[in-house]
Amino acid sequence: MKGEDELQSYLEQAFGKSDVTSAKMRAALREWLDLYYGAPRTGEDAAPRLAALIVGKLCRTVFAEYETRLPPAAPEAVQRSLAALNAAARTAMQYALVGGECLLKPVPADGGFDFTAIRRDCYVPLARDAHGRLLAVGTMERHSCDGRQYALLERRTAGAEGLTIETRLFELNGQMLGRCVPLSTLPACAALVPQLVLPGVQGVGLAVLRMPLMNCVDGSTDAVSIYAPAAGLLHALARCEEQLNTEFANGASRVFASEDMLRPDAQGRRALRDDLFVGLPDDPANVGVTVYSPALREQSYLARKQDLLRGCESLLGLRRGILSELDGTGEPRTATEITATAVDYDLTIRDLQAAWADTVRQAMALCGTLGALYGVPHGAADAAPSIDWGDGVLYDRARVWAEQREMVDAGLLRPELALAWYFDLPCETEAELAEIRRRFIGAERQKGGES
Known part of the structure; x- marks a missing residue:
């Protein structure tokens, strides 16, 4: 957590803004991270690492049968962005389970968007609304060049006109923030500008994954770790x-x-002489x-x-x-x-799955908006994939499918509707039902009256 305190200090110096998180919440965040990473504590054995066990089991269960689907006509950029988002899913979920909240930053790459998961102790909330949504956030990246250390500080601020991103590059003086230098000082930052306005981008331009628990630390709108109550x-x-x-x-x-x-030996160690053990009385x-x-x-x-x-x-x-x-x-x-x-347990997993589904919607909508600004053909900003979570603890997919087949055999359910449920296909219009019949129900069966 030294890094978070350092980041907060740097952002205060660079932008004149401080963390809006309460001192009690910052202490709780330190405790959650210490529990997860097994930081030593007097009088405690951290070897069992129960926090890591809880996070690992929950994350594996949430994504055990996770599958996303896009319409066949979805642009290639959307498919690439969704694949990148799915690749970051487990990392982001574990970060959020530990720290209560995780940010996903979309970065243009290979004709789509890549995603970077940002852990809770690696960014500083500078402003939140009444619902806990971020209105301003600060992040930092460390760079090294020619034996010098640099800190790239970024402040994102949501506004009515869109998103404003302010970027500053500082040369570090030991543990202190040194002088501000031009962004062109580093090749990796040469393409950046001190201030960028992205019109139409909602919020801070980051997808947010939050734990669905009520704050049990200070009662604020800040998200808490999944194991905070325990x-x-x-x-x-x-x-x-x-x-x-x-x-x-x-x-x-x-x-x-x-x-x-x-008797002491040659090294000064005291020990019993072997010749003492020559027979001891029974008394x-x-x-x-x-x-x-x-x-x-x-x-x-x-x-x-x-x-x-x-x-x-x-x-x-x-x-x-x-x-x-x-x-x-x-x-x-x-x-x-x-x-x-x-x-x-089933309800806990469903809550976590619903939280990730909301993050997917945020991320894909954000990619659509940014795609229009960056010239990436990403389709509609509100397009979202369908998500299949498989069977839950209380939901037996095989049993429900067997029941639907029985209803089809009894003439109580149209087979197109059963197939639409099984393959998660649209079935609202006659054209959609006709497409299902064409793909799955043979012409001979249709003529036989089974449609």
Whole structure:
């Protein structure tokens, strides 16, 4: 998080604007990142990395059967942009799961747009509206040339006329922002201009992926990490793990011997002489060594750990057994509880999928607007692909398809409508239904009255 504090300081010096995020939220962001990256903390064992486990499992589940479709007539630029967006999808989702919010920056490339995911600690919100939408944001890129370090600072501001982008290049003086130099100083920045206005571009010209949780840190409109509600429990689990490690370390068998039995060797290390072990009496009172081997209390710590893991699952809407065992004994809990947690988990995944679907719509609309400005034939600005998420926890696609086929066999449903549902095809007009019949229902079957 040093980089974020540094970025905030640089932006204040360059543009006279500061981060609108509260101090409490900035501290929470540091904590979320520390939990994810396993930063050491006194009295805690960060090795289990539960935050990384939560993020990884959720991201894999969200995109397990993810598929996007475009109309056959979609321009090649749209197909390239969508492919680039899909390539950045998992990175962006993980960034948002950790930091609560992630920005996707479209960059013209290869006749379409490429996308760069920007992590929450790598940009500074300079203004937000009442709904938490960004009105101004600052970012920084570091460059190195001829042994000198440079900082390229960019400020994006939304306005009624469109998007304004201000760019400044500074030569760094150690950790301080040095003198402002011309953008042409660096070959990578030579094509940039100090101020650029993009008319018609809504917002800050970036697609935003936000977590669907209500802010539980300071009540503001800032987005929070997916595991923010369970941050305290994650720390408690790390402490429990450290205590369990200590229990095993303290429970190791030891042999205590009196001081006079130890003799230093050539290196000064004190040890028992082999010739001392020539036969010891059976009476313990006459034995010069005592064996210490205490009973371990690991079951108590493990039971506490399972309780904390189940608490995390409940707070985060995860299915029972994702983090914890199904029960302390490994046996399933009640059917009602299993069903309830499955419903919660399905709704959690659906919320995340809906958040990404909204980001896709933003990104493709933004590509359409920018394409008109940059001369990239990207089609309509409001065009969006259809998204197929596959089966959910509560949704069995195979079962629904079997039911639809039964309805077709019984004459209760037209086969064109069933096929349109299965292949996600338009079916609102007779022309669209006729196209489905042409592609999937043979002429002989149509003549036979099965259409």
